[in-house]
Amino acid sequence: MRTLTIKPKAITHNLNQVKKMAPQAKVLAMVKSNAYGHGVAAVLPALQQADGIGVATFIEALEARQLGWKKTIGLVEGAFTADEWQQAIEQDISCVIHHEPQLEWALDNIPPANSATRVVWLKYNTGMNRLGFNAESVMTAAKRLHEAGYQLILATHFANADNRTHPLNSKQIQRFTNVLKALRETISANIKGSLCNSAGIVNFSEHHHEWVRPGIILYGSSPVIDKSAHELDLQPAMNFSAQIIALQTVSANDAIGYGSRWVAQQDTKTALVSVGYGDGYPRVVNGDAYVSVIDSTNNRSYLCTVIGRVAMDMIVIDVSAVPEDVALLDSQVMLWGDAPHIDEVAVHADTISYELLCRVTMRPKRIQA
Numbered sequence: 015m016r017t018l019t020i021k022p023k024a025i026t027h028n029l030n031q032v033k034k035m036a037p038q039a040k041v042l043a044m045v046k047s048n049a050y051g052h053g054v055a056a057v058l059p060a061l062q063q064a065d066g067i068g069v070a071t072f073i074e075a076l077e078a079r080q081l082g083w084k085k086t087i088g089l090v091e092g093a094f095t096a097d098e099w100q101q102a103i104e105q106d107i108s109c110v111i112h113h114e115p116q117l118e119w120a121l122d123n124i125p126p127a128n129s130a131t132r133v134v135w136l137k138y139n140t141g142m143n144r145l146g147f148n149a150e151s152v153m154t155a156a157k158r159l160h161e162a163g164y165q166l167i168l169a170t171h172f173a174n175a176d177n178r179t180h181p182l183n184s185k186q187i188q189r190f191t192n193v194l195k196a197l198r199e200t201i202s203a204n205i206k207g208s209l210c211n212s213a214g215i216v217n218f219s220e221h222h223h224e225w226v227r228p229g230i231i232l233y234g235s236s237p238v239i240d241k242s243a244h245e246l247d248l249q250p251a252m253n254f255s256a257q258i259i260a261l262q263t264v265s266a267n268d269a270i271g272y273g274s275r276w277v278a279q280q281d282t283k284t285a286l287v288s289v290g291y292g293d294g295y296p297r298v299v300n301g302d303a304y305v306s307v308i309d310s311t312n313n314r315s316y317l318c319t320v321i322g323r324v325a326m327d328m329i330v331i332d333v334s335a336v337p338e339d340v341a342l343l344d345s346q347v348m349l350w351g352d353a354p355h356i357d358e359v360a361v362h363a364d365t366i367s368y369e370l371l372c373r374v375t376m377r378p379k380r381i382q383a
């Protein structure tokens with residue numbers, strides 16, 4: 015059986031790591047895209063010590079409210095229509111305002127004084143060049159919102175925070191700091207700031223401001239290029255496993271799988287594992303990709319390379335080096351989790367852990383550790 019084991023304790027541990035790194039800041043824990051594939055319902059109880067959660071769509075915000083999340087919900091792309099702005103007020107959701115139409119909706123329809131929607135995340139484009147006002151228009155927008163009774167959090171997003179030495183980082187930090195200072199001097203000393211995603215939290219500890227917005231780090235993956243999840247003392251929050259459903263010995267010169275891409279150099283013991291891209295294991299993994307066969311009796315595991323094409327429902331692995339009493343029918347195989355770490359699988363699939371996590375399908379059975 016394909017199984018996704020979600021580990022709420024790991025998420026709480028990772029949240030505590032964030033709190034240790036950013037002791038002064040409030041935490042908006044990002045749970046967009048079904049909590050990076052982990053399942054919002056499974057994750058919310060582990061985030062009770064966060065100050066709020068962040069989502070990308072109104073439907074996600076609504077789901078979190080329906081699951082009983084009472085604290086802040088930040089909608090990071092804001093309302094998409096005037097009607098959605100009205101619904102955000104009804105659900106007490108705090109929105110990003112990143113362009114003129116959203117600004118007008120907010121000015122035309124002001125929530126009650128005690129509403130969480132009175133807090134807005136005003137997005138300033140410091141160099142990512144996706145969402146946000148420029149330096150000049152952000153000042154005007156801030157003034158109008160402040161005068162209408164809104165409380166402001168100036169927000170921006172790093173484009174390269176994973177790479178500490180990228181030259182755009184200091185530019186973004188400087189632009190953000192300058193505008194925040196100007197807003198505090200000319201509009202209100204009470205305006206808050208929010209700059210850091212996971213990578214920013216790790217790499218730019220001087221710039222955490224009042225709110226940090228961790229995402230991937232909560233799920234146990236390293237957000238930066240020069241430190242592993244292990245070095246950051248993060249715990250993977252998802253174990254993805256399947257089992258061996260057939261064993262074979264392939265003769266030298268025989269090929270395996272679609273396209274006959276992998277040809278045995280010598281007689282090779284193989285195991286067929288019942289998982290594939292139909293479950294979310296990436297089809298594009300290169301020849302270095304591996305999984306681990308679990309020996310639960312002795313609490314050990316054996317790394318095995320994935321050979322031949324990943325198919326929709328199965329992969330083949332090389333079990334030549336695994337003891338015969340371990341590589342058995344039904345033996346558990348870990349695709350990612352404790353080992354291999356998802357960050358390693360992502361490298362072999364030429365992508366990032368975020369994408370692998372979001373792409374797990376509905377087929378694996380979901381359980382909680």
Ligand SMILES: *Cc1c(COP(=O)(O)O)cnc(C)c1O
Binds near residue numbers: 227
């Ligand atoms: C997704 C997101 C984050 C979290 O990013 P990570 O790299 O996963 O930490 C932070 N801020 C915003 C606005 C986001 O959309």
